[in-house]
Amino acid sequence: MALSKLYFEDFEVGHVAEYGDKLVTAEEIKEFAREFDPQPMHLDEEAAKRTLVGGLCASGWHTCCMMMKIVADGYLLNSSSMGAPGVEEIRWLKPVRPGERLRVRATVLEKREPASRLDFGFVRTRFEVLDTSGDCAMSSITNLMFARRQPRAAQG
Amino acid sequence: MRYFEDIVVGTRIELGSHTFEAEEIKAFARKYDPQSFHVDEAAAARSHFGRLVASGWHTAAVGMRLTVDGTRRENANARTEVVRTGPSPGVRDLKWPKPVFVGDTISYATEIVELRASKRPGWGLMVTRTSGTNQHGELVYSVQGAVFVERRPAQA
Numbered sequence: 001m002a003l004s005k006l007y008f009e010d011f012e013v014g015h016v017a018e019y020g021d022k023l024v025t026a027e028e029i030k031e032f033a034r035e036f037d038p039q040p041m042h043l044d045e046e047a048a049k050r051t052l053v054g055g056l057c058a059s060g061w062h063t064c065c066m067m068m069k070i071v072a073d074g075y076l077l078n079s080s081s082m083g084a085p086g087v088e089e090i091r092w093l094k095p096v097r098p099g100e101r102l103r104v105r106a107t108v109l110e111k112r113e114p115a116s117r118l119d120f121g122f123v124r125t126r127f128e129v130l131d132t133s134g135d136c137a138m139s140s141i142t143n144l145m146f147a148r149r150q151p152r153a154a155q156g
Numbered sequence: 157m158r159y160f161e162d163i164v165v166g167t168r169i170e171l172g173s174h175t176f177e178a179e180e181i182k183a184f185a186r187k188y189d190p191q192s193f194h195v196d197e198a199a200a201a202r203s204h205f206g207r208l209v210a211s212g213w214h215t216a217a218v219g220m221r222l223t224v225d226g227t228r229r230e231n232a233n234a235r236t237e238v239v240r241t242g243p244s245p246g247v248r249d250l251k252w253p254k255p256v257f258v259g260d261t262i263s264y265a266t267e268i269v270e271l272r273a274s275k276r277p278g279w280g281l282m283v284t285r286t287s288g289t290n291q292h293g294e295l296v297y298s299v300q301g302a303v304f305v306e307r308r309p310a311q312a
Binding site for chain 2: 038052089
């Protein structure tokens with residue numbers, strides 16, 4: 001059964017949901033790093049041991065990308081998502097190592113509608129990337145844009 | 157750049173540019189951000205973007221790559237010990253003010269905005285503002301980052 005498509009009206013402040021079960025592999029960590037973040041702690045197990053993080057771990061931007069994919073597959077692809085104008089903050093709290101299974105907890109913090117536009121709104125959302133032991137490896141706050149199912153009535 | 161003590165606030169470094177081609181935009185998006193306006197020209201034409209756009213995470217990841225390459229170049233030019241940068245605790249105020257369309261050439265630069273003491277012995281925290289500008293001079297990417305940088309070792 002397909003779930004009905006999510007529009008701006010369908011998001012509720014305070015709603016919490018979890019998505020995904022993404023296995024992180026050493027090969028994926030190194031593949032991303034070779035293309036976008038070729039630093040020793042992301043490229044090579046032996047070299048990574050001599051860095052501050054003490055062993056191979058995913059680039060923080062790779063963790064952002066894994067989060068994005070989990071969230072896209074989790075609900076954005078079945079929504080009226082219009083992208084996002086930015087991200088308020090991203091905190092990399094714990095290294096993401098090979099073998100971890102990641103999931104994303106999404107919390108709707110706030111909804112806001114621009115005064116000048118009647119057809120979409122912003123859903124301010126906290127995403128927490130949780131690892132196998134349930135620790136938060138990364139947290140971020142993003143203003144996602146979603147089209148409305150019905151344009152809102154103009155004021156006055 | 158050698159040690160934390162050698163870094164000067166206000167220094168601006170041109171990181172180089174990258175042209176986003178359709179195939180790499182779609183390949184990145186299929187892996188990490190498969191929203192229709194990043195993977196499918198026809199769907200993108202019907203979206204509010206009007207044509208295919210790069211994932212914001214792609215714009216950010218390319219910025220990371222050029223930052224790593226730029227740091228490496230600078231270290232090579234300095235003909236001295238390579239500065240050791242550690243992990244980043246996070247970024248703030250990440251903005252994608254304009255879309256990156258197929259064929260856009262984005263020029264990246266980074267500016268050192270602040271140096272902070274850190275609780276990690278032997279390391280300081282360097283705060284930077286990295287930006288990306290398209291061929292029309294419009295800002296398409298901006299982020300405030302922070303990274304640990306090794307301090308000059310104390311002489312015995």
